[in-house]
Amino acid sequence: MSDGDLLETIGGVASPRSPVPPGMRCEDVDRLFAADPDLGALAVVNEQGRPLGLINRYDLITHLSRDYGRALYAKKPVTALMDPEPLTVEAQLGIDRLEALIADEHPSALLRGFIVTADGLYHGVGTALSLLQLSRARSERRNRSLERARAAAEEASRAKTRFLATMSHELRTPLNAIIGFAEVMRDRLFGPLTTPRYAEYVQDILASGQHLLGLINNILDMAKIESGGWTIHPAMIDPQEMAELCMRVLRPHAERQELSFATRFDPTLDEGYADAQAVRQILLNLLSNAVKFTPKGGRIEIGTQAMEQGGFRIWVSDTGIGIATEHLDLVLSPFGQVENDLTRQYEGTGLGLPLVKALVELHRGSFLLQSRLGQGTTVTLEFPPPLHSPQPLQSPRPL
Template sequence: MIGSEMLETIGTVAVPLPAVSPDMRCEEVDRRFQADPDLGAIAVVEEGRPIGLINRYDLITHLSRDYGRALFARKPVSQLMDRNPLIVESSISVDKLESLIADEHQSALLRGFIVTRAGIYYGVGTALLLLQLGMARSERRNRALERARQQAEEASLSKTRFLANMSHELRTPLNAIIGFAEVIQKQMLGPIGNSRYVEYVDDILSSGQHLLSLINNILDMSKIESGSWRIQPEVTDPVEILETSLRVFRERAVGRGVRLDLVAAPDLYEGFVDRQALRQILLNLVSNAIKFTPPGGHVEIGAAGEADGGFRIWVGDTGIGIAPENIPVVLAPFGQVENDLTRKYEGTGLGLPLVKSLVELHGGRFELDTAPGRGTTVRAWFPPPPGNLPAGKPAPVNSARPSAAASPAAMSD
């Protein structure tokens, strides 16, 4: 585990090399270095406690100078030792030791350091030791990260399979509930004797449709996260999809006292987009806009072409808006801003993350413009079709499409 490596102490890896006494002659210490080419430093110990450190290269340098051997060979090693080496307890963690060397004792990388246990000499550490230890720890950490990644992918795949199976099991009875509720609501088999039953059926139908929408959103988000959602863009009329979405929510908007407007460019007749994905984007955006707009407010749905052959859509409202610090929250899956103003609104917090993901799957761009009390406008840009497909065609001369903002009432005439 990566966490357990953080507790690894230097005592588990320090080299317990034999020490020398402070009165040992320099020539004898030199012979020890010559006998062991890998030996970089030797601790100088008196009565079990380290008092200095003699470095291989310091000793060789002194003895190799002119008259150096004659001057120092027979003198005690205490005259050439480092009297203030880095001394650490064996219980110190490797991470803390590395920080200590980097911040206060950089010379220890060249000269080495002494390791003690309860103040008694234990061993010597070197830069090579730390390097080898770092490489081994990095390798273990990489293996642990790879195992964690594989486990996360397996867990995500299991979650996706579970949600797919569960959504199927839930949608089958839900569709039956919704279907029978619609039959009763429309009184297809005859009139309902008690008018209260009509109200109950309306509640059943509304609740069933809402639950089905939540299930679909959860499944769609899971597909996107697992990479199993494959968009299939085609040349289509985006405004027709906007008009369809508007009709779906017209009754709900009227019931909440919210005005719906469609603003469509008259020359926008072709866009390159996945029809199902665009429909899902609009259903989520318009549903959110109506939900968070108080009675007397206004929701605008728009679309326009771009100079490069792509197009953009937007859904704006005059609702409660979102504070800047809460934008990352609402764009995260299942993220919801909890406060006295928004707690009364139902939902899973998947609408905006799902919209953003679907736009980005097209290679498009998502933008959220909002502020508390000022409302929210979501804009999405979709790229033009590939070079081998037509980028768009001019509007027909006999077009009946509205050229200016039109309310739902005007469009239904």
């Protein structure tokens, strides 16, 4: 049995006090108790090492202090006052089982003590103090184990983040070259493409490269936020102007899918406090999701609203495929995707909403996702006013 296993059993902390023989007189046992104030109980053991009973300090003192008690019992063997049927447990018994046994069948053992044996032979005496020591040792061991597990998990998370960041950088360089050469061929800067089908292939290469680059950028951004390397620089911006800019970027994609855009802007909202680049990325991600997951003929709305004390609220809603209630937590976890007949046809990494949520929380704002399967989705974001003078905010670094 290892040291760790021993700490989980009563045998590891049972008091190895020398037992007393059955013929020892009660007055001699009383002297042993008097010499050691911390001694609560002693086992009575025969010559073969087998326990016969347990003599409790307070039981002995009580009997000897009664009228005629000392005269009656002092010269008698200790077996006259011992408990002949004490709780007796094997040393390898686990703490949980022992605690249940005492609570259910032998509650007096906490006060009177109990005998611990090893293969039926005397091993030691257990007391309430023994249980307390064992419980404390177990708690400390488990706390150390949890701390090691937490440290290992954090290191694994940091390693994953470093890997994603490195791979994203390595992939982005050749991808930019592929996209650049595809654009040169598409625009025929060095002459015509002799075969019309080549033009289709070039367009497919360009679209695929741009799509892949967008996914890699999302992974790189999430890795940067998780590693504490993302710093935002909030300033006073015009949220409605930002929303209109992002709608113009996505409008061609929406028109190809016969989707309509609508706005509901608060005329009293002139400016808000946020990082312009982060807000642009947030809105592009939300609008891209809305366009991606809204069937033909659907509707997308973006709105703004002024809040008290200078904050602002912005939301994006659609009439798309929606998300089931039980899957809302899943889509907010990095790389979390819902696989069903409606979503399987759509590509992506599952980083859009988690990235949006992380960027909003980096502003110390709030993120609310509301969705019903088959009826659409609404994402509402709230950006607070500046608490103090404008200053950069950095994503928290992992411990």
